[in-house]
Amino acid sequence: MCPNTASTGRHWDGSPRTTPARRPLRVAATSPSRLLRCGQSIRCRLCGNRADVYPRSDQRPIALHPHELATAQIPEPCRWHLSCGIAHPHGDGTAWCRIPHTVLCPGRTAPATAQLSPHVEAVRRQLAVRSRRLIDTGAFTPQAPSAPACEEQAADVRRHARPVVQLLLGRYLADRPLEEIRCVAQTRQRRRCLQPVLAAHTAAGRWTLLPAGPQRGQLTLPATLMAVYDLSRLPYAEQLRWRTQRCPAHAAAPGAADLALADWQVFDPLLHAAHIHTRLPHAAPSRRREA
Known part of the structure; x- marks a missing residue:
C-alpha cells in the first residue's frame, strides 16, 4: 500500500496552508494606547482626498500621499521615505519615494520653493478632478471660510x-x-x-x-x-x-x-x-x- 503523504503546502484535510504576511508594524514605546506606528489614513479637509499620516523623528505628524512616485520626477526638497514607520525628509536611494500631501493638495497653492515637475502637476490635476467628483456626488463638502462681522x-x-x-x-x-x-x-x-x-x-x-x-x-x-x-x-x-x-x-x-x-x-x-x-x-x- 502506497503511503499517502500530505503536501507541505496543505493541512491534513487537504485545505491550503496559508502563512500570514509579516508586517513591519510595532507599538510605539511612548504610546499610551494600542495605536500602531503606521500610516493613519485621513481625509484632507481642503480637498477630500486620502492621505496617510506618519510620525517624524521629532514625533511631529506629517501627511504623505498614499502612493509612491518615481524619485527622478520629484523635486529633491519634496522627497520623503519611510523607515520602521517613521517618515524622513529625504530619499533613501531607491527609485521610489513619497511626497507630502500639501504639495499635491488642489485646495492649496503650490509651494513656491519647489519647482514642480510636469508629472507632479499631472498628479495635482488628477486630485483636483477627484475632489470635484466628490463634491458633485455629495461625498465631500469643502470647508467654507467663516464670514465674521468685521x-x-x-x-x-x-x-x-x-x-x-x-x-x-x-x-x-x-x-x-x-x-x-x-x-x-x-x-x-x-x-x-x-x-x-x-x-x-x-x-x-x-x-x-x-x-x-x-x-x-x-x-x-x-x-x-x-x-x-x-x-x-x-x-x-x-x-x-x-x-x-x-x-x-x-x-x-x-x-x-x-x-x-x-x-x-x-x-x-x-x-x-x-x-x-x-x-x-x-x-x-x-x-x-x-x-
Missing part, C-alpha cells in the same frame, strides 16, 4: 487658529481651533469618534496672558506675555483627557483604541514664534452640544 474679528480668528494650551505642567500647540479638536478614539463601528474634546458638561479652561518664558531647558526669550488657553486649574484626569485627545465618553473607556494620532505639538517659543499672540480672543470658545 475685519478685527477675522484677524482674531486667524490669530488663534492654532492656540497654545497649557496642561500637565507643559505647553502644547494645537493643530486646529479648540472647537474643532476631535476625539481620536475608535468607535464600535471601527470609525473615528465624531465628538469634540471640548464637551458641554465638563469644566473648561480660560484664556489668560502668561509669560512666554523658556520651558524645560529652552532658550530664554524677551519677557513678553502671550495668550494661552490655561487648563492647569482642572483636575489631573481632565488634563489627561485633553492630552490624550479623547471625549468624556471614551476617556471613561480606556479599552478603546486610538484611530488617529493626537494633534498636539510640544510648544517651542523659537520654532512656533508665529503662533505667539499678545492679545486674548474676543470670546471664549463655544461649547458644542452633544447630539
Whole structure:
C-alpha cells in the first residue's frame, strides 16, 4: 500500500496552508494606547482626498500621499521615505519615494520653493478632478471660510487658529481651533469618534496672558506675555483627557483604541514664534452640544 503523504503546502484535510504576511508594524514605546506606528489614513479637509499620516523623528505628524512616485520626477526638497514607520525628509536611494500631501493638495497653492515637475502637476490635476467628483456626488463638502462681522474679528480668528494650551505642567500647540479638536478614539463601528474634546458638561479652561518664558531647558526669550488657553486649574484626569485627545465618553473607556494620532505639538517659543499672540480672543470658545 502506497503511503499517502500530505503536501507541505496543505493541512491534513487537504485545505491550503496559508502563512500570514509579516508586517513591519510595532507599538510605539511612548504610546499610551494600542495605536500602531503606521500610516493613519485621513481625509484632507481642503480637498477630500486620502492621505496617510506618519510620525517624524521629532514625533511631529506629517501627511504623505498614499502612493509612491518615481524619485527622478520629484523635486529633491519634496522627497520623503519611510523607515520602521517613521517618515524622513529625504530619499533613501531607491527609485521610489513619497511626497507630502500639501504639495499635491488642489485646495492649496503650490509651494513656491519647489519647482514642480510636469508629472507632479499631472498628479495635482488628477486630485483636483477627484475632489470635484466628490463634491458633485455629495461625498465631500469643502470647508467654507467663516464670514465674521468685521475685519478685527477675522484677524482674531486667524490669530488663534492654532492656540497654545497649557496642561500637565507643559505647553502644547494645537493643530486646529479648540472647537474643532476631535476625539481620536475608535468607535464600535471601527470609525473615528465624531465628538469634540471640548464637551458641554465638563469644566473648561480660560484664556489668560502668561509669560512666554523658556520651558524645560529652552532658550530664554524677551519677557513678553502671550495668550494661552490655561487648563492647569482642572483636575489631573481632565488634563489627561485633553492630552490624550479623547471625549468624556471614551476617556471613561480606556479599552478603546486610538484611530488617529493626537494633534498636539510640544510648544517651542523659537520654532512656533508665529503662533505667539499678545492679545486674548474676543470670546471664549463655544461649547458644542452633544447630539
